[in-house]
Amino acid sequence: MKVSLVNEVAIDVFQKELAGLQSLISAMKDDAARGFGASFNDALELVGNTAGRVIVTGMGKSGHIARKIAATFASTGTLASFVHPAEAIHGDLGMIAADDLIIALSNSGSTAELAGIIGYANRYDIPLIAITSGQGSTLDKGANVTLLLPKAEEACHVTQAPTTSTLMALAVGDALAVTLMKQRGFTSDDFHRFHPGGKLGAGLKKVAQVMRPIAPSYLCKDDTPISKAIEIINMSGVGCVGITSSKGRLIGIITDGDLRRHYAKLAKDGDVKGIMTQNPISLKPDDLAAKGLNILSSKKITSLFVLDENSKPLGLIHIHDFLEEGVI
Structure with missing residues (x-):
């Protein structure tokens, strides 16, 4: 059957985003100092040792992904919240406690709205994990651990709208949450506690x-x-x-x-x-x-x-x- 032009565009999106995820798999095998694999383990240790909450932040499309990552952490047994970076510099920095940890998302690493959170983390020695493609950026330099995303082609080549990059950031956040969940021995009983409603919660009943x-x-x-x-x-x-x-x-x-x-x-x-x-x-x-x-x-x-x-x-x-x- 002939593939329509519309379907060809959709397939091209899938292929570009799949290539981004495959590059993450390859990067995970790099366990050299500051290699992605080694950095992932460092980030996992930081999150696992956090006494307070995991604060996830990002601006624009990265902010939407950050909200989802925070929700995934929370539903799998890790206390987590999303803090909007623009609201943070107008008072919401007070929501971040000394025993918390921050995960900041920005593809470029130079998002202006993140400057307040980066400075706050550095001033009060709050651990900061960066998920970014911007090596040498403000976010990279201000982070304790940087999960440096491999360079990947965005699915939208016309506008370079965040597509492949946001999917990769989401995958990294999911990998952190799920790996930590397994390390902690989080069970289906624990999961059901956080999902009592809906079809998923019903299926987790005994x-x-x-x-x-x-x-x-x-x-x-x-x-x-x-x-x-x-x-x-x-x-x-x-x-x-x-x-x-x-x-x-x-x-x-x-x-x-x-x-x-x-x-x-x-x-x-x-x-x-x-x-x-x-x-x-x-x-x-x-x-x-x-x-x-x-x-x-x-x-x-x-x-x-x-x-x-x-x-x-x-x-x-x-x-x-x-x-x-x-x-x-």
Whole structure:
């Protein structure tokens, strides 16, 4: 199929921005003094040892990227705030405490509005990390650590509007936040604390928070007649019945689909062992709700039993439960 001129322009943007990210990967391998890789490790150590907050700042497009980086830090367990550099020199410098750390973004490194923050950091010995392409710039000279972005072609060659450079700065900020998160052992439980709302927060709930408590109508013994199992499935309203052993362990499951597939050979005087699916897929109460949804979707099933450490049913989770919780 012929690629339109519009699509060619879009592809060119992708290629230029991808080239910028690839240059970052190459730069990360440079662990020489003041090489990007070594500087990244120095910056990571500074952020990791910060007793206060991480203050992220930048002007214009860099400011928008700085806001996003601050949000990423905050959502992954690092106290962080955005401070506007122009507002800073009109009183908001008072928001930056002595035990804070500053990350300043500027592609050129010569953004006039950053001068006040750079001077403030230097005067009060507040650690300053620069993310810039401007080697030898005011920001580079005033920083404790400079993450010097490789030179890259902006995606907009007509105006040189910040495109590739802002994407690279964003990637560096994300890399710092995610690497620090992993070093600190930040877990999905911690992440859920900061994301209680929306689909993401719902998916990070534990299965125990979403499941239905086990009910007699969800289970039957392994010697139960098939005719009785059909009655139980009709009564339960969840489209299945769990089969338990004499010790109460879940050993099988029968679903509506099983009954349809075995309809021609169903013996009304037979028991459930003849048609049940043995060792059915199950969940643990500490599993993430998102894991349960993934299993239901990939296996094209509607219900899963939740078992304790002895394989005894604690609850059941149905696809409708995910709808109600907003996981889907």
